[in-house]
Amino acid sequence: MGEVDVDPIITLIPGIDSGQRHLGFAWGPGDLLTYETQYKSQGAGSVGQACPFVHVVRKDEDIYSPILRKLFNESHYIFVGLQRIKEEVPSKNKKPQFISISKNYRSVIRACMEELQQAAVSTHDTTLATQYGNQVSILLAVELIWNLCEVLFIEAAPAGALLRHLLDWVRLHKADVDEKAQEVLQSESPVQHQAYWDVVVCYVLQGRMEEAAQMLMKQASQQPAARAAYKLMDTLLTKMPVYSPGGTQTQTEFDVRWRQWHQECNRCLEDGSFASYSQLELICRILVGDEDTLLAQRERLSTWYHFLVTRLLYCHPIVKPTELHYYAQASMDMFLDARSGPEPLDSILLAAFEFDIHQVIKDCSIALNNWWFVAHLTDLLDHCKLLQSHNLHFGSNLREFLLLEYASGLFTHHSLWQLAVDYFDHCPEFGRVYLELQIERVPLDTEHKAVKVLRICEQRQMAEQVRSICKIMAKKALRNSRLGSALSWSIRAKDAAFATLISERFLQEYCSHGTFSDLDLIDNLGSAMLLSDRLTFLGKYREFHKLYGEKRFAEGARLLLSLMTAKIAPRNFWMTLLTDALPLLEQKQVIFSAEQTYELMRCLEELTADKAAQDADRPLQEDDIEATKVELLRLALARNLALAIVKEGTIEV
Amino acid sequence: MECINAKFVSQKISKIRWRPVSSSTLQQPDIFATGSWDNEDNKVSLWSVGEHGFSKMDDDFEGDPQLLCEYQHNGDVLGLQTLSVAQHWDRAHHYPCDSAPCTGVVCNSPEIVTVGEDGRVILFRVDHKGILRTIDNADSSTIHAVTFLRTTEVLTVNSFGQLKLWDFRQQGNEPAQILSLSGDRVPLHCVDRHPNQQHIVATGGQDGMLCIWDVRQDSMPFSLMKAHSAEMWEVHFHPSNPDHLFTCSEDGSLLHWENSTNSDTPSFLQGGRNTSIMSRSTVVPVGGNQSLTSSWLGGDSSKVHLEATHMLPTQTLPVNSLDVLGQCLVCGTDGEAIYVNKRVPV
Numbered sequence: 001m002g003e004v005d006v007d008p009i010i011t012l013i014p015g016i017d018s019g020q021r022h023l024g025f026a027w028g029p030g031d032l033l034t035y036e037t038q039y040k041s042q043g044a045g046s047v048g049q050a051c052p053f054v055h056v057v058r059k060d061e062d063i064y065s066p067i068l069r070k071l072f073n074e075s076h077y078i079f080v081g082l083q084r085i086k087e088e089v090p091s092k093n094k095k096p097q098f099i100s101i102s103k104n105y106r107s108v109i110r111a112c113m114e115e116l117q118q119a120a121v122s123t124h125d126t127t128l129a130t131q132y133g134n135q136v137s138i139l140l141a142v143e144l145i146w147n148l149c150e151v152l153f154i155e156a157a158p159a160g161a162l163l164r165h166l167l168d169w170v171r172l173h174k175a176d177v178d179e180k181a182q183e184v185l186q187s188e189s190p191v192q193h194q195a196y197w198d199v200v201v202c203y204v205l206q207g208r209m210e211e212a213a214q215m216l217m218k219q220a221s222q223q224p225a226a227r228a229a230y231k232l233m234d235t236l237l238t239k240m241p242v243y244s245p246g247g248t249q250t251q252t253e254f255d256v257r258w259r260q261w262h263q264e265c266n267r268c269l270e271d272g273s274f275a276s277y278s279q280l281e282l283i284c285r286i287l288v289g290d291e292d293t294l295l296a297q298r299e300r301l302s303t304w305y306h307f308l309v310t311r312l313l314y315c316h317p318i319v320k321p322t323e324l325h326y327y328a329q330a331s332m333d334m335f336l337d338a339r340s341g342p343e344p345l346d347s348i349l350l351a352a353f354e355f356d357i358h359q360v361i362k363d364c365s366i367a368l369n370n371w372w373f374v375a376h377l378t379d380l381l382d383h384c385k386l387l388q389s390h391n392l393h394f395g396s397n398l399r400e401f402l403l404l405e406y407a408s409g410l411f412t413h414h415s416l417w418q419l420a421v422d423y424f425d426h427c428p429e430f431g432r433v434y435l436e437l438q439i440e441r442v443p444l445d446t447e448h449k450a451v452k453v454l455r456i457c458e459q460r461q462m463a464e465q466v467r468s469i470c471k472i473m474a475k476k477a478l479r480n481s482r483l484g485s486a487l488s489w490s491i492r493a494k495d496a497a498f499a500t501l502i503s504e505r506f507l508q509e510y511c512s513h514g515t516f517s518d519l520d521l522i523d524n525l526g527s528a529m530l531l532s533d534r535l536t537f538l539g540k541y542r543e544f545h546k547l548y549g550e551k552r553f554a555e556g557a558r559l560l561l562s563l564m565t566a567k568i569a570p571r572n573f574w575m576t577l578l579t580d581a582l583p584l585l586e587q588k589q590v591i592f593s594a595e596q597t598y599e600l601m602r603c604l605e606e607l608t609a610d611k612a613a614q615d616a617d618r619p620l621q622e623d624d625i626e627a628t629k630v631e632l633l634r635l636a637l638a639r640n641l642a643l644a645i646v647k648e649g650t651i652e653v
Numbered sequence: 654m655e656c657i658n659a660k661f662v663s664q665k666i667s668k669i670r671w672r673p674v675s676s677s678t679l680q681q682p683d684i685f686a687t688g689s690w691d692n693e694d695n696k697v698s699l700w701s702v703g704e705h706g707f708s709k710m711d712d713d714f715e716g717d718p719q720l721l722c723e724y725q726h727n728g729d730v731l732g733l734q735t736l737s738v739a740q741h742w743d744r745a746h747h748y749p750c751d752s753a754p755c756t757g758v759v760c761n762s763p764e765i766v767t768v769g770e771d772g773r774v775i776l777f778r779v780d781h782k783g784i785l786r787t788i789d790n791a792d793s794s795t796i797h798a799v800t801f802l803r804t805t806e807v808l809t810v811n812s813f814g815q816l817k818l819w820d821f822r823q824q825g826n827e828p829a830q831i832l833s834l835s836g837d838r839v840p841l842h843c844v845d846r847h848p849n850q851q852h853i854v855a856t857g858g859q860d861g862m863l864c865i866w867d868v869r870q871d872s873m874p875f876s877l878m879k880a881h882s883a884e885m886w887e888v889h890f891h892p893s894n895p896d897h898l899f900t901c902s903e904d905g906s907l908l909h910w911e912n913s914t915n916s917d918t919p920s921f922l923q924g925g926r927n928t929s930i931m932s933r934s935t936v937v938p939v940g941g942n943q944s945l946t947s948s949w950l951g952g953d954s955s956k957v958h959l960e961a962t963h964m965l966p967t968q969t970l971p972v973n974s975l976d977v978l979g980q981c982l983v984c985g986t987d988g989e990a991i992y993v994n995k996r997v998p999v
Contacts, residue, residue, distance in 0.1 A: 069663040073989045080969055415665055415691040418970060418987050446754045447770055447795055447812070448667075449691065451859070452971065452987075455883050455903050480753070482772065484793025488812045491838060518793035520831065521813060528838050 015051040029438075030412035032057040060370045063413050067115050068135065072410070074108045075376055076419045082383060083426050095154070098384050102150040105376060106143055113139045141345050142373050144173055145364065148352050149377060152321070153386055159320040160254065161245040163312055167207050170309045174302070177202040181215075190215075191222050197279050202300055204237075204283050207313050212283075213237045232273055233280050236265055236287060243317060251318055258317055262288065289314030295334060304335035305349055321355070328353035357386060361398070375406035375423075396429040403427050404434055411438045421456055432460070440465055444473065447485075454492070467493045474498055478505070484521045487528070496532040503534035507573065516542060537568045544580070557584055557591045564603050574607050575626075578633055585636040594644040601637050604630070657966065657994040664689035664696065666985025671978040672699075681995065682978045687985055690973075702981075702993055757798045759807070766807050768796035774809060774819060788819065788826050798844045802851055802868065810856055812840035816866065832866060834874060843888045848895050853949055857885030857900055863910075865949050875950055878959070880908060886973050894999045899982070901975045905968035907984055908961045909997070912949060965992060 016023060016036045024037040036051045062068050082101050085094065113136055120132035151157070151165040177199060184193045196215070203212035213234050220230035241257045243249075249257075265287045268274065274281040285293040294301070294310060301307045308331035312319050319327065328350055336342065342350070344367040351359035365374050381387055382399040407423035410416045420438070424431040439457060444450040450473050457465040470493030477485035483502055490498040510516055522542045529539040540563055547556035560581055563569045569577055581600060584591045592600065608630060667690035671682040683702050689695045753771035760766070763779040772792040776785045794812045802808050805821045806829070814837070817828035840859045847853035852868045861881030864874040881902035891897040898910040965972070970988035977983075982994040 066663040069989065070661040073661050073663075077969060077988060081967070414693055418665070422969075448754070448756070451884060452903065459883070480771070482770070482793065482795070484772070484811075484813055485770070485795050488794050488838065488840060517790075520815070520817075520828075521793045524813065524815060524831070524833055524838075526833075526835060526838055 011057060013055050013057070015053060016055070021050065028056075028412070030058065030060060030409045032059075060409060062135070062370050062372075063410065063416060065135065067112060067119060069416070070115075071108060071112045072372065072416055072419060074111075075105060075372070076422065078104050078108070079376060079379065079426075080422050082380065085383070095384075098154050098380065099150065102146070102154055102380060105380070106146055106150070109139055109143045109146070113143070138368070140173075142368070145345075145348055145352065145360070146373070146377060147172065148349060149357075149360065149381070152324075152352055152355065153357060153381060154384055156321070157245070159318045160243040160251055162321055162324075163309075163317055163319060164243070164245075166309045167313065170306050171206050171208070174202075174206065174306060177206065181211075184215075191219050198300065200279075201283065201286070201297065204286055205297065205300060205306070205310050207310075209237045209240055226277060229274055229277055229280055232268060233283065236261075236268065236284070239264075240287070255318060286310075287314060291334070298335070301335075304332045304346065307331050307335045308353075325350075325354040357381060358398070361402075365402075371402060371406035371409060375402040378402050396427075400427045400429060400431070404430060408434065408438070411442075414443075417442055418452075418456075425460075435460070436462055436465060440468060444469070447473070467495060469493075470495060471498060474502075478502070484518055487521065491528050491531060494531065499532040500534040503532065503538045506538055507534075511576065516545075533568060534570065537563065537570070537573075540568065541577075548584075553584060553587065553589075553591045557581075557596065560584075561592075561596055561599055565599060571607075571610070574603060575629070578604060578607070579629060582633065582636055585640045590640065590643045590647050592640055592644065594641060594648055597637055597641045597644055601641075604633055604637065657964070657992055659990050659992050661988075661990050662687075662698075663989055664698075665691050665973075665987045665989055666991060667691075667973050669974045669983055669985040669991065670976045671981065671983065674978070682981050685976065685983050687991065700991070702983075702995075756796060759799050759801055761801045761804060766799055766801070768799045768809055770795045772796060772811075774799070774807070776821060786821065791819070791826060791828070792817065795840075797840065797842045800844050800846050800854070802846055802854075808844055808846070808854060808868070810841035810844045814838045814841055814858065816841070816844065816854070816856065816868075818868065830868070832868070832871075832874075834864070834877075842884055842886055845888045845890055847890050847949070848892050850895075855888045855890065855898060855949075857881075857888045857902075859884045861885050861902055861904070863888065863898075863900060867950060880910075880961070881906060883971070886971070887975055889975060889977055891977055891999055893979070897999050899964075899975055899977050901972040901984055903971040905965070905971055905986070907964040907972050907975060907982075907992075909964050911960045911962075913960065964994065964997075 013023070013034055016034070020040065022037045022039040024035050026033045033054055034057055035054045038050070058064075063072065078101060085097060116132045116136045116139070120129050120136065123129050123132070147169050151162075151169055155165055157165050180195050180202070181199045184190045184195050184199050187193045190196060196219075200212050200215045203209075203215065216230060216233060216237070220227060220234070223230070239261060241254060241261055243251075243254050265284060269281070269284050269288060274284050282293065286297070289311065291311070294307060294314075298307075301310065305328075308328055311331060312327060316323075316327070332342065332346060332350060336346070344363065348360055348363045348367070351363060361374050361378055364377075365371070368374070378387065378399045379402075387398060403423050404427055407420040407427075410420035410423070417438075421435060424435040424438075427434070439453060439462070442449075442453055444453065450469060454466060454469055457469065470489045474486040474489035474493075474495070477483075477489060478501075483505060487499065487502050490496075490502060506516065506518070506522065516522060519542075522538060523546075525535070525539045529536050540559060544556050544559045544563070547553075547559065560577060564574060564577055578600070581592075611626070664687075666687050668688040670686050672684040672686065674680050674682045684699060685702070686697060686699050688697050753769050755767050755769040757769075758765060758767045760779075764785075765777040765779065767775050767777070768791075769775075772790055772794065774788040774791045774796065776787070778785050792809070792811045792813075792815075796809045796811045799807050799809045802818065807819050807821075809817050809819065811817070813833075815831055815833040818830040818832075820829045823829065837860075839862070841856045842859065843857045845855050847855075854866045854868055856864050856866065856874075857880070858864070861879065861883055863878045863880040863885065865876045866874045880900055881904050883903035885900050885902045887899075887901050889899045891899070896912045898912070899907065900910065901907045964982065965984075970986050972984050972986045975982065975984035977997065980995060980997050980999060982992075982997045984992050986992070
């Protein structure tokens, strides 16, 4: 079976004249960026001004349609439910579950279709109406294919029951006969209605014998002369044997009975019982399964697969699944016009009748512009263990490949990316890698969204992504001078380096303004203080200020000293600390003990020694302030030392 | 579970609120508003869940929300509150060079208070065009939610795990009180006040912990409960039955907490003195005019019994917002679905 040939669609980009200049492009995950280049096309005359815009071309419009969005959300819900079905129960017992899930998917498709239909009818915009109409026809085809796949692959009914399911399938998709029947029945004289015989024949073609018989009774009551003929027809219709699976009769018994009935119908035809009633004769010919008669009903059948099912009903009711494709191919050939080739839908249905699942999936992928259908169908079939696993070069196996493609497409959507996460979760081989790459590229405008993205990463232990996202948010916060926000992001990421950066900012602000900003934050750091050394210093330094404010000088002094000796304070801050020590040294009472004063002096010496080594070349003016400070300190320290020694040396008598 | 209806609405719901019905009528609420987020065009929509006489047990199609009207909204809808007059204050929350998201809004007619990621608390009045009062730099981290304690006091929660009490009668930009959990600085996302007792407040945080605080006490919360496995987005006391609490979370679940005390005497006879000692001890049945202690603050775990039930059938995508009024609960999720439950057992 060759590839389905579809001509590529040409999309015109507004504002760019492709005849004048060459078009440049770049691929994105789901779309294409196009722009006008400098290069002139061959033979172009005077070229006008270049188009200054970059255009984004999207192939898949469906994800942006508000009605179709419901399809994606509801099917996501069903998908996640399907994945959660336990593995322990063997596949055979899960069949009813799978069938009900398949029905759920289909009902979601139908609900969407109805809504689109209503919208198409009620809208005033003609382009929108055509768009909706197109989407409805695509969904119709999709549901048709899905239903057939459910019947043939998941339900996988054996011969006999198979035909019943196929009949249901056809009836579901040819619902217009019910509308017509309503019309006829509601008219004043149903028998005279022009669609009356239409309805009856359609019922027969669909194998709805009882309804056909009921309709015919109306005619019978009107024509007493033909009573015998109608009675005969009634008998034929109602006596048609119907195979019921799980019933008491076996296939052979059914076969025998069916042949008897078939012979009976044949006899009626040959006897000429219906000779004077052309319509009844037509119906009888259909019952016998006469091919030419059936073909003549082309209009009422409207599709080759209806023709196929009707043929099977009246010629081979116990068709085996393996024989199906012969009849399908033959029916298609007979029914379709030989000149025009098969439509994509026809090839797909034929592939389904041939039980070639891979061909079905392949053709659907090409024909549809969106991976939704193939991804979900393949996933369901995979769960039914119907797909042979052959490894592809990419995406490990077919199911995973399709799910990855679908989910990647979803990720490009500004809102549906959250659904895609669950799809990636259920792709065992490459899902995680894809998610890691994609999740970092979700734009984060508000903290609310960032928190959600982070939660997704944390639940999957994607530590690197967590760090990177927190860093982005913290940087943004820093840029807006929201130091507290920045700090809370670094705490979440446990990012010590960034916490250090933030503390530096705080300290810088202190140095320039003389007071701390955001005291509520620094005062309540709690255990977050331990995240980084600088942060600890900040907390402790603030504590010192508080102690000083509460006039607990001795404790404050101890803290100050420990900040320097325990090397918590950064070197460049020592000067500030020592300057803070000045008022303590200048107090009337001795606060620093002799030991402590020695320590302070040592710190000062360390500091000045360093400075001297570094600023050998510096001009002298800048050092003036520094020099004064150092001198003041030295003086204060010396005085304090003297007082301390005296105090400690004194013995209270 | 049978009485919960889901409707898919093609927009992720960030906030959902019932339109208040006057308590004199025994009517069930039937109109609610939703705000969407993460869309290129966000909307605030009004929906109606009409009542058609008796509600039958097995009728699923009743109660399907119908869209009444929509209104375009710039940016994600992060706060929703019903008012009778609409106004538009532009760029109220801002950074030095950019607009900042406003994260919460609460109103106590005619005053409206908003808080944002820029750490500001702003007070508006419904009939006033300009801003009435701004508390600049109220917080150095993002303020996530706000609620009225009294007519002049609001309580805010921030991403540093602190509750701050602001008194509008006071001048200056300092909070009147700060409460926080000692230990980890976990961001708090939502706050709600007990409808009858103004000192009891419930908060929910990033780690899914539900905390009950007594604002009169000093900084520690009264009780901590592990409610969810991910961020708790909203917490609501039931407005007429405050023994019931509802929380919803990022982990996709909506919990209904019921506080039932296991004692024989009916709750309105249980009283206690309004001192710090009594409110932490067992609730002793005392007659007479004692001020009622809330069952939420009952200290003895053998007497206080807290039950949590899941309200949604399965957990999938995060539940962002919920609102409860009378017997009707409505919630919105990131799965673009609205769930309506008209028979909440309260």
